[in-house]
Amino acid sequence: MSSHTASQRYLSTRGGSYDLSFEEVVLKGLASDGGLFIPEEIPSLPSDWASKWQHLSFEELAYEIFSLYISPAEIPSADLKDIIQRSYSTFRTKEVTPTVTLDKEKNIHLLELFHGPTFAFKDVALQFLGNLFEYFLVRRNQGKTGRDREHLTVIGATSGDTGSAAIYGLRGKKDVSVFIMHPYGKVSPIQEAQMTTVMDANVHNLAVDGTFDDCQDFVKALFADPEINKTHRLAAVNSINWARILAQITYYFHSYFTLIRSPSFLPASTIRFVVPTGNFGDILAGYFAKRMGLPSKKLVIATNENDILHRFWQTGKYEKKPVHGKEAEGGIPEDGVKAHEDGVKETLSPAMDILVSSNFERLLWFLAYRVYSTNSDPITQRRSTAGEHVKTWLNALKTQRGFSVDATILAAASEDFESERVSDTETLQTIKKIFAAPSATGESYILDPHSAVGITAALRSAQRAPPPTTHHISLATAHPAKFSRAVDMALQGEKRYSWELVLPEEFKGLEDKPRRVSKVKKSDGWEGVRRVVVAEVEAELQAAERAGK
Ligand SMILES: *Cc1c(COP(=O)(O)O)cnc(C)c1O
Secondary structure, eight states: OOTTSOOOOEEETTSSOOSBOHHHHHHHOBOTTSOBEEESSOOOOOTTHHHHSTTOOHHHHHHHHHHTTSOTTTSOHHHHHHHHHHHHTTSSSTTSSOEEEEETTTTEEEEEOOOSTTSBTHHHHHHHHHHHHHHHHHHHTTTOOGGGSOOEEEEEEOSSHHHHHHHHHHTTOTTEEEEEEEETTOSOHHHHHHHHTOOOTTEEEEEESSOHHHHHHHHHHHHHOHHHHHHOEEEOOSTTSHHHHHHHHHHHHHHHHHHHHSTTOOTTOEEEEEEEOSSSHHHHHHHHHHHHTOOOSEEEEEEOSOOHHHHHHHHSEEEOOOOSSOOOOOOSOOTTOOOOSTTOOOOSOGGGOOSSOTTHHHHHHHHHHHHSOOTTSOHHHHHHHHHHHHHHHHHHHHHHSEEEOOHHHHHHHHHHEEEEEOOHHHHHHHHHHHHHSOOTTSSOOOOOHHHHHHHHHHHHHHHHSOTTTEEEEEEEOBOGGGGHHHHHHHHTTOTTOOHHHHOOGGGTTGGGSOOOOEEEOGGGHHHHHHHHHHHHHHHHHHHHHHTTO
């Protein structure tokens, strides 16, 4: 099979839509039946992939992988290459996502995903998604001028991570406006500075004098509002967007090739990936890589104390924690947010503080497909059976706060995954322990709290699957400077530690730069936000008209 002739179509996990194009699923984000989009088939690797891809750069690998999911009739090869090139030219290292060895004896490696513009792993996907949005819109707008042009209005709420990565992914993109709400004064100073010092005309920061919850409620209300949906094409950038999962598949392959090229890797060795997990987006990309044919023995889910996934792998029950008091329903989920619903615990790894993991629904579909039908069933029937099961489960999650799966489903889930739960105390201990032990390069490594959750899980997994024949690649999802509080807590009193050691050049002086942000009063309600959105998009369009675009 040639990688350039794929004709990939997409369906909804709840069975409501089939045969969708890549462009449709990227622009739509969420299916109309409430389900998530997945490819109708997971492509397998070309038979010569191991030799042919071995020495490819990150960008070249991305091209080969994306070509298996995006038909060239939708995005011609040259255009796809150009989108990829532009998306990763913003990264600070040539390798984009380098893999470094943390512990030579235990064969523990870190896949560093934080070399993008906002120093967090979400950049890998959002740099790509921003360019995709622009590409599709510019193409739809060919030959159109002024008000005839389609315009995309991206709206999101953030408590930090996703907002900054989305802003850096969408800044300056033609025909796209982005509005990110954050709770005023409740975002870490670095993250607030990252977001509000971006001066591009299409970037709009809205500081709400409320909580993250209020911001999330405003987003939800806007998406449900028929009036704004008549005049504006709204889009979301949270981790349920399929393009984000797709973009993340690349680094699993990249890291694999980096590792097998290293002299310490014995031919018979096996690899386990360990992933600090919140919304299940990052590790789901690992699942796709594995199903495509990447040799990896297990994917290890590392949760913090918000452990719904860990509890699922222990018991086969997927359930929200019992709550006392009022039932709160989540809004449009942002990934990695402090969801202030009852039952969510605030931890030192806030980007993983979730009550439920949205992307888990995608895995459920594949499990149901495998377990509840056989190869001899007609494919359309297999798909609709899987969709029915997913619909029933997700319905029970909503109405009964949870559901149980059959032992056969849990067994299928355990073929590919293991899970670990890591406490805040253990997270701090790991940051301290790793700093104290010089790494393979002789330097002290400073882990951010999310990456430390991963390393804690990797060390446990390494006791079950020990070296020398097993290697662990643990994903490092953020730069330590983004989570200074936890790093300071862990390393205070260490003689060799100082904050200067952690702080990247790019962060110095950031807080003194000019800012652009609109204050929004909570008391003006979501209609107040709508007024701001409508007025600011209008001003942008008028400015574009004056500039003759
Ligand atoms: C978003 C995020 C995660 C969790 O990733 P998921 O795809 O939601 O599982 C982990 N670490 C950091 C730093 C993040 O920003």
